[in-house]
Amino acid sequence: MVTQRELAKLARVSAGTVSNVISGSTRVSEDARRKVLDAIRVLKYQPNLIARSLRTRRTHTLGIVVPDLTIPFFPKIVRGAEYAARERGYFLIVLDSQRSHDTEIDMIALLRQRVDGILLVTTGGYKWSAENAAAIASGPPVVCVDRLPEGLNTDSVCVDDSGAAKLGVQHLLSLGHRRIAIITGPLTLRNEQERLRGYRRALKDAGLRVHPSLIWSASFEMEDIQAVCQRGLLRQKYKPTALFATNGVTGLCALKSLYSLGFTTPDSIAFVTFDELIAEDFFQPRITSVVQPTYEIGHRAVEVLFDRIVHRGATSVSKVRLPATLVVRDSSRTHKRASIVK
């Protein structure tokens, strides 16, 4: 490995000058600069980043902790983040907390020393202990992504949850639906709460009252979701004509329940879900969804993080909310029989 000393020797200047040329921190004579640059080329010098880090206390690395890398939503965010990081010459360490708050905490502790900043998608549903929150505050800056943890006041970037939900529900309203049911994930998650709020607001804005029997919540488990759907769909009085699911997992399971109960979309019930279900094209009929700008979320989160890295406590906490878009497909088209693949 070539060092700056060797460059200095070859270029017949001092080590300090070499460093100055490389880091560009001080003015250097044209002559010296050229000699150093030549030496760099000749010896194929590559700076030792570890040594530089030791001096500068900058690692040029970011970390991201996600709850589950195998849920398609998260890799999309990771990708956006990775791209933004690399645009600035930073690396991204990716950690999968496997939906455990404890490992999430461990991972952040592990990252402390190795990164200049952290992107955190919490596994959610927990209130952060004061102790853990303090630990976060004393480490490298953290930007929360997608899920906003309770008890932790950091910068954050996520979709405009309530607005996005409203978008989906308004679409159903515009199709003439009046009895729109909503199925959410655990309401311990803030996104879920906010999406529910968006639903409520959309109905109210349309002058409708929110009927409690149309609000269904479940865990992320199939059986649970199935049970909730069954109860809601088979009840005879006040049957919904449309169903809105507040996240991809719930949507997928709800759809499955729907089908297995003999319902079809959009004929016997209109259906809209939050998030893209994978292999979209293969659902017959194709599912209308409220899609999140995943790549942008990841990308933007890194921007916010860099801002924080540069300014530390100087700026006020920023809570970015990105808009979702509605992609209308077959499952919400009324009265037009969907093409069902034989």
Added chain:
Amino acid sequence: MVTQRELAKLARVSAGTVSNVISGSTRVSEDARRKVLDAIRVLKYQPNLIARSLRTRRTHTLGIVVPDLTIPFFPKIVRGAEYAARERGYFLIVLDSQRSHDTEIDMIALLRQRVDGILLVTTGGYKWSAENAAAIASGPPVVCVDRLPEGLNTDSVCVDDSGAAKLGVQHLLSLGHRRIAIITGPLTLRNEQERLRGYRRALKDAGLRVHPSLIWSASFEMEDIQAVCQRGLLRQKYKPTALFATNGVTGLCALKSLYSLGFTTPDSIAFVTFDELIAEDFFQPRITSVVQPTYEIGHRAVEVLFDRIVHRGATSVSKVRLPATLVVRDSSRTHKRASIVK
């Protein structure tokens, strides 16, 4: 940040002793050890990993480069790798080469300094230049995963491609099919070649001859795949009764073509694909597939990499091949009408 010097001062021993206690490299008296351990607790000492790296030239970090993080196959591998890495106290830097050989090369160059070893899933289809291969050889050890690049002789871990393909084809044979078509991705990829070879072998072992008109290859583009399927399926003479796809992307597109041409599985044609198609349960009928042990591939790759990190050139190159398993679902069940969701 607490340093070993401060520990030494508090414990009233020398810095060297502190280091010895921490790294456990030399024997230390029970008394001294206790004093140091106490000091560590009192001051909440955390070793500075950067400084340690500078000394030891070990970063305790691994890197992985994948072609596309949004294809579900890769995060699964990443997850296995990340888990294995963390079991050994290592971090994993994840990079997405966006299917570009050039950025792939760049990324490896960037990683050189920061990691002790690299997991590489090449974007494939390229023969590595001698120059690039030499660059690899001079850097941290590389283990190739899934796709084996030409012109690069490194350790590797991947599925037993030909065996896996054979498995799928034999299944179709056992159902009585004799005219089994195969659709592959680009044959510039070695996996694809080997999977094709597995197909051939399965047929030969069954005493059948391989009919060239049943071998279809296409790029990963939908239009291309569609064209190939159309040509093969609509031809009247020697029409296949079964179709085997050698990878998930191709399988998904082929299936779509099939459907759009009015075919159904398994009624008008039996269908088996390599890899799990996402949201498996939602395909109606559900698709039989040859599934790769993705998590194990990632996990094992890290094990091989660690072996290489420890032994460097000492051991001979290891080419690990993991077996696939066949998951039989509806699309290959003959004569039993699949339940098609209305």
Added chain:
DNA sequence: CTGAAAGCGCTAACAG
């Protein structure tokens, strides 16, 4: 503008 020198925090010889 340049060179010398002092460390960042740690590990690894090497005397004692």
Added chain:
DNA sequence: CTGTTAGCGCTTTCAG
């Protein structure tokens, strides 16, 4: 067994 010491490669004063 322990203390001293010499760096890892880099940046950054600080005189000259």
